[in-house]
Structure formats: C-alpha cells, structure tokens
Amino acid sequence: MPDVPGADGVRVSLKDDGTMPTGSFKARGMAVAVSRARELGARALFAPTAGNAGIALSAYSARAGLAARVYLPEIGTESVQSACRAYGAGVVPVRGTIRDAGNAGRAAEAGSGAFEMSTLREPYRLEGKKTMGYEILEQLGPEVPDAIIYPTGGGTGLVGMYKAFRELRALGLTDARPRFYAVQAEGCAPVVRALRDGAPRCEPWSEPATLAPGLLVPAPFASERILEAVRESRGGGVAVSDRSIVEAMAVLATRYGISASPEGAAPLAAL
Amino acid sequence: MPDVPGADGVRVSLKDDGTMPTGSFKARGMAVAVSRARELGARALFAPTAGNAGIALSAYSARAGLAARVYLPEIGTESVQSACRAYGAGVVPVRGTIRDAGNAGRAAEAGSGAFEMSTLREPYRLEGKKTMGYEILEQLGPEVPDAIIYPTGGGTGLVGMYKAFRELRALGLTDARPRFYAVQAEGCAPVVRALRDGAPRCEPWSEPATLAPGLLVPAPFASERILEAVRESRGGGVAVSDRSIVEAMAVLATRYGISASPEGAAPLAAL
Numbered sequence: 001m002p003d004v005p006g007a008d009g010v011r012v013s014l015k016d017d018g019t020m021p022t023g024s025f026k027a028r029g030m031a032v033a034v035s036r037a038r039e040l041g042a043r044a045l046f047a048p049t050a051g052n053a054g055i056a057l058s059a060y061s062a063r064a065g066l067a068a069r070v071y072l073p074e075i076g077t078e079s080v081q082s083a084c085r086a087y088g089a090g091v092v093p094v095r096g097t098i099r100d101a102g103n104a105g106r107a108a109e110a111g112s113g114a115f116e117m118s119t120l121r122e123p124y125r126l127e128g129k130k131t132m133g134y135e136i137l138e139q140l141g142p143e144v145p146d147a148i149i150y151p152t153g154g155g156t157g158l159v160g161m162y163k164a165f166r167e168l169r170a171l172g173l174t175d176a177r178p179r180f181y182a183v184q185a186e187g188c189a190p191v192v193r194a195l196r197d198g199a200p201r202c203e204p205w206s207e208p209a210t211l212a213p214g215l216l217v218p219a220p221f222a223s224e225r226i227l228e229a230v231r232e233s234r235g236g237g238v239a240v241s242d243r244s245i246v247e248a249m250a251v252l253a254t255r256y257g258i259s260a261s262p263e264g265a266a267p268l269a270a271l
Numbered sequence: 272m273p274d275v276p277g278a279d280g281v282r283v284s285l286k287d288d289g290t291m292p293t294g295s296f297k298a299r300g301m302a303v304a305v306s307r308a309r310e311l312g313a314r315a316l317f318a319p320t321a322g323n324a325g326i327a328l329s330a331y332s333a334r335a336g337l338a339a340r341v342y343l344p345e346i347g348t349e350s351v352q353s354a355c356r357a358y359g360a361g362v363v364p365v366r367g368t369i370r371d372a373g374n375a376g377r378a379a380e381a382g383s384g385a386f387e388m389s390t391l392r393e394p395y396r397l398e399g400k401k402t403m404g405y406e407i408l409e410q411l412g413p414e415v416p417d418a419i420i421y422p423t424g425g426g427t428g429l430v431g432m433y434k435a436f437r438e439l440r441a442l443g444l445t446d447a448r449p450r451f452y453a454v455q456a457e458g459c460a461p462v463v464r465a466l467r468d469g470a471p472r473c474e475p476w477s478e479p480a481t482l483a484p485g486l487l488v489p490a491p492f493a494s495e496r497i498l499e500a501v502r503e504s505r506g507g508g509v510a511v512s513d514r515s516i517v518e519a520m521a522v523l524a525t526r527y528g529i530s531a532s533p534e535g536a537a538p539l540a541a542l
Contacts, residue, residue, distance in 0.1 A: 019291065061528070083530070087528055
C-alpha cells in the first residue's frame with residue numbers, strides 16, 4: 001500500500017489489487033465463490049460480465065475443473081472474450097449491455113444445471129471481497145484509516161469491507177469504524193444521487209456514460225446494502241468527471257509507477 | 272506455487288511471477304537496481320529492452336522520481352512502448368534487434384550522465400533476482416526442490432538463484448543443492464549447445480527464431496555464469512519446440528487457470 005501526498009496532516013494509502021491473480025480484485029470473490037460452488041457439487045458455472053469478473057471466473061473454474069460460460073456485451077469486450085477463451089471458458093457475446101447479457105444468460109441456462117455466479121446472486125463472492133477489509137487491518141493495523149474511499153459500480157467490495165469491519169469489531173479484533181465513501185462517475189452516479197436525496201434505494205440512472213466500464217452500473221443490485229454501509233458509517237458519496245479520472249491515472253503512472261484502471265484512479269480524483 | 276502432475280513420485284511446483292508489480296519477474300531486479308541507483312545519486316537511467324524489463328524500469332523510475340529512457344526494436348514492441356510512455360519514460364524505437372537497440376542506446380547516452388541498467392552491466396538486478404531463490408526456500412522449505420527448471424534467455428534469474436542457494440548454504444540456512452536446468456527454444460539454444468559441446472562460453476546462435484521473445488537471446492552476456500551454475504549443480508540443458516511451448520501454455524490456461532507467457536510455459540514443455 002504505497003502512500004501518496006494528501007492535504008496537510010492527511011495520510012493517503014493506495015490499495016493496489018492489480019497484482020492479484022488475473023490482474024484485478026475480482027479474484028478475491030471468485031476464488032471463494034468457485035471453491036465453494038465446487039464443494040457444493042456444482043459442475044458448471046455462468047455469469048454475465050463486461051470484464052475482469054469473467055476472466056477471474058474463467059481462470060478459477062479452469063483450476064477447479066468446472067465448466068464456465070460467460071455472457072458479455074458483444075461490443076467492446078473483445079480482449080475479455082479472448083482471455084476467457086484462453087482459459088477454456090465458453091464465451092457468448094450478446095447484443096446490448098451487461099444487463100442484456102445477464103437476461104440472455106439466465107434464459108439460455110435455465111434448466112441446464114449451471115449455477116449463476118453474478119455478484120450477490122450467490123453469497124460467497126461477498127465473503128471473498130471481505131478479505132480487502134482483513135488486509136487493510138493486517139497491513140495498517142492497529143491504525144486503521146478513518147475513511148475508505150471506494151470506486152463503486154456494483155458495490156460488492158464496499159459492502160464486503162463494511163461487513164468485514166463489523167465482524168472484526170464483533171470478534172474484538174479492532175474497534176475501528178472507518179467511514180465509507182462511494183466514488184462514482186458523474187455520468188453514472190445512482191448511489192451519490194440516492195445519498196443526496198435520502199432515498200432508500202437507487203433508481204436506475206438514465207443514459208449512463210463514463211469511460212470506466214466498472215462504474216457503468218446504472219442500478220446496483222445491492223443498492224440498499226451500499227447505502228446502509230455509507231450511511232451507518234457516516235461516510236458519503238462523491239461523483240467525479242471522466243477528465244479528472246484520466247488526470248489521476250496519469251499522476252499514478254508517472255509519479256508512482258502504478259498502472260491504474262479508470263476505476264482504480266477514481267478515488268484519487270475524488271480527493 | 273501450484274502443483275502440477277509430474278511423473279510417478281515426482282512433485283512439480285510452478286513458481287508464478289505473473290502477479291509481481293508490472294506483471295513479470297523483471298520487477299524483482301529492477302526494484303533493487305533502481306532503488307540502489309537512486310541511493311548512489313543517479314538522476315537518469317536507460318536500458319535496451321524488448322519487453323518486460325523496460326516496463327519495470329519505467330515504473331520503478333517513476334516511483335523513484337528518476338528519468339528513464341528505453342531503447343527498443345521498433346517492430347513488435349508497440350504495446351511495450353505505450354506502457355513505458357504511460358509511466359512517463361522516454362521511448363526510442365530503433366531499427367533492428369535488441370542488440371542494435373543496446374548499441375544505439377549506449378551511443379546516444381554517452382556523456383549524458385544517464386546510467387545503463389542492462390542486465391549484468393550493473394550488479395543489483397542480479398541481487399534482486401536472487402529473491403526467487405529466497406522465496407523458494409521460504410515457500411517450500413525445509414524441503415527444497417531437487418531441480419529448478421528455468422527458461423533461459425539472458426539467464427540472470429538462473430545465475431541469481433544459484434548465487435542465492437550458495438549464499439544460503441554459506442549462512443547455514445539450508446544445505447539444499449538444487450540442480451539447475453536451462454530450458455531454451457530449439458530455434459535459439461546457445462546454452463544447451465555449449466553444454467552439449469563442453470564449451471567454456473556460448474557462441475552466438477545464428478538465425479535465432481522462436482515465438483518466445485524472452486528466449487530470443489543469441490549470445491547471453493552472462494554465459495560463463497550460466498554454464499557454471501548448470502555444471503557445478505550437475506544440472507543440464509533442454510531445448511523445446513515452439514509447438515510444445517504452445518501446448519504447455521494451453522494446458523496451464525485451461526487446466527490450472529494460469530495465463531503463462533511462452534517463456535513461462537517452456538519449463539513445462541521440457542518435462
């Protein structure tokens with residue numbers, strides 16, 4: 001966790017999950033979810049995806065000896081498709097968005113016996129994502145950050161870390177209560193809007209647009225859980241422009257030697 | 272280090288350096304070499320490269336606040352060039368091979384005050400690569416493998432691990448004496464040939480050709496050191512075909528969920 005300069009007296013640490021297997025934090029959830037699915041007797045797994053989750057599912061399924069199929073938007077996912085194929089997964093390009101891919105996948109797989117691995121439609125990816133919270137305590141403890149600033153698309157990581165710290169407190173391992181801040185793109189900020197409006201859940205964002213595919217989630221499935229984590233922890237929501245994301249990516253690369261995705265750079269843009 | 276099936280009674284473990292920063296084992300050497308160059312007062316660094324070494328140099332130089340320039344063959348290195356540029360490094364494409372890039376770089380940098388970071392032209396990349404040996408003892412100890420099978424291009428990793436085990440023995444931390452095996456491509460196997468011929472050093476391989484760019488080293492600068500490590504450890508050399516490398520890549524991806532480079536898959540092809 002390298003440090004970057006914050007405002008006076010503020011220490012900012014980056015959590016870099018780019019070195020996880022298959023190159024993204026999606027490995028955390030899939031490692032646990034695929035292992036558990038195998039333990040429970042699943043033989044075939046599927047999920048809609050636009051990127052890293054599909055690659056992680058394909059890789060861990062190969063390792064577990066399970067069949068995997070990924071349903072993806074046909075446009076803009078070419079490199080993901082070839083990565084998934086390399087791991088031996090079935091790849092089904094679908095016309096439209098990841099939502100269309102999800103609907104097409106569920107329709108195609110009905111009755112096939114394959115198990116859906118979409119985030120929060122099965123419980124173990126969340127348990128895997130919790131390890132981000134464990135690691136923050138392990139790496140920075142006993143001083144845990146006052147705030148955790150998280151790029152929020154589907155929001156499973158934020159919900160997972162919130163759960164991790166609640167459980168760590170219940171176990172008496174820390175009394176840390178980090179505030180959770182959800183960072184979203186200005187062109188797709190349903191969580192930020194719901195927080196501002198005091199809404200109980202996110203309404204779908206119309207005409208979502210951002211260069212960060214992972215933040216292009218107009219209606220997060222877990223929106224009540226995300227809003228609960230932010231509100232209960234007395235955190236907040238921040239929307240950032242695509243331009244400020246690109247600037248943050250350049251700062252991370254040229255000053256810190258970190259090749260960040262747009263999603264990974266978004267929290268720095270929010271500071 | 273996942274295990275793969277070996278012959279009866281043989282355990283085969285893979286050392287996966289794909290999760291190192293910047294995605295390759297080159298991070299080990301550059302992390303140490305760039306840190307030491309900075310301590311010693313260097314302000315600018317350069318190196319010829321065809322790939323991962325340049326990306327690692329660019330990233331660690333950015334982190335250290337040092338200027339970096341990489342000299343690369345203009346053909347076939349486009350993605351490397353853009354990665355180095357993203358880290359803020361100067362990028363100089365050169366007509367010809369990495370050897371031509373090295374000559375062009377040394378000519379262009381003469382008198383500039385920039386320090387050359389080519390492997391084994393400065394001593395600390397080797398010290399960084401040694402950590403592979405330390406980690407093998409840490410991860411598998413006290414039982415250390417009887418043999419270490421290493422894809423050998425420039426050979427710094429093999430020489431580094433050999434040095435690591437010699438030093439670990441001198442320190443009394445292990446009495447392990449792994450045999451070192453150099454794996455090369457049939458189309459560029461100067462080390463394997465020198466071992467077969469009992470030669471004191473490698474003669475340049477004429478018309479080298481392999482799909483593994485990291486093995487495309489016709490005349491390793493460290494050839495005496497490589498041959499010493501292999502001979503003294505009572506190991507050997509194995510040349511593998513490009514076809515068997517591709518087959519090993521497919522096995523690693525579809526059965527173990529490991530996305531290996533051709534170089535990374537070559538040792539499996541040699542088994």
